[in-house]
Amino acid sequence: MPCLQRAKEKIKDKAAVDHLRLLEESLGSVFAPYPHSLAVEFPRLTSTEIDVANFIVQGKRTKEIADVLNVTPKAIEVHRNNLRRKFGLTNQKTGLRTHLLALR
Numbered sequence: 001m002p003c004l005q006r007a008k009e010k011i012k013d014k015a016a017v018d019h020l021r022l023l024e025e026s027l028g029s030v031f032a033p034y035p036h037s038l039a040v041e042f043p044r045l046t047s048t049e050i051d052v053a054n055f056i057v058q059g060k061r062t063k064e065i066a067d068v069l070n071v072t073p074k075a076i077e078v079h080r081n082n083l084r085r086k087f088g089l090t091n092q093k094t095g096l097r098t099h100l101l102a103l104r
Contacts, residue, residue, distance in 0.1 A: 022068050025058060038103070044086060052079040057100050 004024045008017050038050050045053070048069070055065045062080070066073040084090050087099055 026068065042086065049079050049083055052076060053083055053100055056080070056097050059097070
């Protein structure tokens with residue numbers, strides 16, 4: 001993490017700094033217990049769905065998640081819909097992010 005911080009301070013390109021910030025957040029989430037607890041509580045979730053859920057909890061938008069995972073926004077929408085279905089949120093007023101935050 002200190003190396004990432006130094007790199008962010010030295011790089012002038014805004015896009016590169018944004019990518020480093022996303023990398024830093026992603027690395028932080030790797031060591032957080034939340035994704036692991038999701039995998040334990042909901043064994044039917046795929047690893048990509050767990051990643052997407054973690055980004056949703058961080059407040060990332062579909063396009064941002066797609067950029068980080070190097071997939072299309074449509075693919076992220078499919079994962080979001082699968083998460084809603086697996087959590088029983090289809091046709092519910094509860095938002096996916098709200099539900100995921102309540103699971104923490």
